[in-house]
Amino acid sequence: MRQIKSLFALTKPRLVLMVLVTVCAGFYLASEEGTTNWASLINLLLGTTLTAGGSLALNQYMERDIDGIMGRTQSRPLPGRQLSPTKALFFGITITTLGQLYLFFTVNILASTVIFAVIFTYLLIYTPLKRKNPISTFFGSISGALPPVAGWVAVTGQINRESWVLFGILFLWQLPHSLALAWMYRHEYAEAGVRLLPVAHPNGKSTAFHIVFHSSLLLLVASFPKFIGLAGWFYFASALFCGLVLLAFSIIFALSRTTLAAKQLMHISLLYLPIVFLVMVIDKA
Numbered sequence: 001m002r003q004i005k006s007l008f009a010l011t012k013p014r015l016v017l018m019v020l021v022t023v024c025a026g027f028y029l030a031s032e033e034g035t036t037n038w039a040s041l042i043n044l045l046l047g048t049t050l051t052a053g054g055s056l057a058l059n060q061y062m063e064r065d066i067d068g069i070m071g072r073t074q075s076r077p078l079p080g081r082q083l084s085p086t087k088a089l090f091f092g093i094t095i096t097t098l099g100q101l102y103l104f105f106t107v108n109i110l111a112s113t114v115i116f117a118v119i120f121t122y123l124l125i126y127t128p129l130k131r132k133n134p135i136s137t138f139f140g141s142i143s144g145a146l147p148p149v150a151g152w153v154a155v156t157g158q159i160n161r162e163s164w165v166l167f168g169i170l171f172l173w174q175l176p177h178s179l180a181l182a183w184m185y186r187h188e189y190a191e192a193g194v195r196l197l198p199v200a201h202p203n204g205k206s207t208a209f210h211i212v213f214h215s216s217l218l219l220l221v222a223s224f225p226k227f228i229g230l231a232g233w234f235y236f237a238s239a240l241f242c243g244l245v246l247l248a249f250s251i252i253f254a255l256s257r258t259t260l261a262a263k264q265l266m267h268i269s270l271l272y273l274p275i276v277f278l279v280m281v282i283d284k285a
Contacts, residue, residue, distance in 0.1 A: 010056070024045070044111060047099045070192050071093055109155055118143045144174050180262045219243035235282075242271075243272075252267060
């Protein structure tokens, strides 16, 4: 039973849940009124659960040495010696492969390809690049922004402007969120040899610039659903308000560059995403 709990923890269930929420949002927004294909949605969620959980397990396998150094990750299953690396590797490969095959045969090829792109950028670009170059955050944001696109193409079978807008919102949101988190734990990342932006440029100017710049872009891009017929005026007003709040906290961080300001920004960003996507779904055009 303890081994099962450790394997479950290896999949980072809360993060998988967030992925599934954005997949559902993309699926619902792409569906015509009253024509939701529930069987396809269930298959999509099952396949995505397996691939997301497996990818996160493989990420922990690849970063087990880093996790053993950083205080906030030392209790994870691998550095905590609750699982052997071999077992974690086998588990991660198995459920990721099963998830990919399941999506391919039960949803469609394009949805399977999009999820494969998530796995590829996350495991083969973002994860190893974290040790070498701060640009890894951008690749991590790409992988994190693709799940709603998978939901969209599962319905439509094509990538179009609506799916790109969903991608853009999630991509731009991740940068201030991730950089705020990186600033909070910059000393631990530095000790572990992870070259995120706050480690590579410790004075914080570059981190502050990218946080404010991408929060500003997000304010703009998050308005697009109204103007392409994806959502209505209620969504537009809500996204504008939430975006201005996020931008305000981004500017506060940029001016102070304190751990407290980064923590506040991180918490605000965690509120921003579910609110914006929920209102988009409620106010679907």
